[in-house]
Amino acid sequence: MTQPLITTAQLAAHLGDPNLRNYDCTTYNEPVPPGSDVPYRAVPGDKTFAAGHIPGADFLDLQGEFSDTSAQQLFMMAGVPQLGAAFGRHGADASKTIVLYSIGTMMWSTRFWWMLRSLGLDAQVLDGGFDKWKDEGRPVETGAPKGYPATTFKAAPRAGLFVDKTTVKARIGDSSTVIVNALGPQFHQGLEPSRYGRPGRVPGSVNVPAATLAKADKTLTTLADAEAKFAAQGVTRDKNVICYCGGGISATIDLLMLTQLGYDKLTLYDASMGEWARDPALPIETD
Structure with missing residues (x-):
């Protein structure tokens, strides 16, 4: 099994690897008015991605692309066809080394890690996320995501997760x-x-x-x-x-x-x- 954590030093050593697929998974929970049907508003972290990200990274919008938007609750696990298509659009598949990170808290990247695990793919989470990467003075890129070449994501779902x-x-x-x-x-x-x-x-x-x-x-x-x-x-x-x-x-x-x-x-x-x-x-x- 792939180790679920990767350090900033380990990721830095592999930045030039053509097999690497590195994803910023950040979402922000913003307050909503009292009595709202949802506890908070999910805002994708695309603006903070554009302001600074790990070189070559792509951005994943958890609620927008990777959740069941028909559900009453935010962030509900979507069906395998939706997830497979979304991950494929972003160039992820079992042949790639997938690294996930987020800003402020690791929970957004660990959520994607668990989702991918349920689909049969063992990804890695960047320990300390983008915060640690920046604090160490490592290289940062700005601008919108360039993305990766699309793939065909073949899920091998694991039951019970x-x-x-x-x-x-x-x-x-x-x-x-x-x-x-x-x-x-x-x-x-x-x-x-x-x-x-x-x-x-x-x-x-x-x-x-x-x-x-x-x-x-x-x-x-x-x-x-x-x-x-x-x-x-x-x-x-x-x-x-x-x-x-x-x-x-x-x-x-x-x-x-x-x-x-x-x-x-x-x-x-x-x-x-x-x-x-x-x-x-x-x-x-x-x-």
């Missing part, structure tokens, strides 16, 4: 499963109002916030530290692990760390609290 609310509800109280909330503790405990709907968490879920898995320089924490954080919440290798967050984005940081640690029974509740908190038929728990 995404689950829905029915599966999550059925696993509550199941001793073979641990459900992990990647949101901050104040939201996990229901101590603050939630932009997703009812405050609180999926009953019985434990809390390993994605934010606690990153260091000040935006790189991910050490494997030993991550292992300790998950173990403290009862996340062990014999368990089936379901991760969730607000919109199925930051939870993919948890999933990447767990993959690095050798866990293999992993899945993502795609709609997460954006669906769960708004459905009065689903149970919710607070402290």
Whole structure:
């Protein structure tokens, strides 16, 4: 299996590789008026891409091209035909070395990593993202994306990497499963109002916030530290692990760390609290 993380030094050494496909995956969540049907507005990071990006990179618009725009929730996983066509337009396929990065937080690149993984392709995420790349004084290019030659993306879907609310509800109280909330503790405990709907968490879920898995320089924490954080919440290798967050984005940081640690029974509740908190038929728990 391809290692899910790549360092800035490793990427810099391969910038001239004709087989490299490097993608900026940045999205920004902007506030919406109270009472809106969505918790935030998804804005693609094309402007910050134009202002500066890793030389040769292309830009991927998560909500615009790579999500099910007919769904009520933002960022819902699209069908294989849509995703295959979109990745093919951007020159991605199994014969290429695919590196994903984002600005501000790695969660946008880890989301694409998990999506590609579900389609049978093991990509790599740039540890620390564009922030670390810039901080190190590495080369930066400006302007609109030039893109890569189109390919035919042949998906080899892996089952079970995404689950829905029915599966999550059925696993509550199941001793073979641990459900992990990647949101901050104040939201996990229901101590603050939630932009997703009812405050609180999926009953019985434990809390390993994605934010606690990153260091000040935006790189991910050490494997030993991550292992300790998950173990403290009862996340062990014999368990089936379901991760969730607000919109199925930051939870993919948890999933990447767990993959690095050798866990293999992993899945993502795609709609997460954006669906769960708004459905009065689903149970919710607070402290």
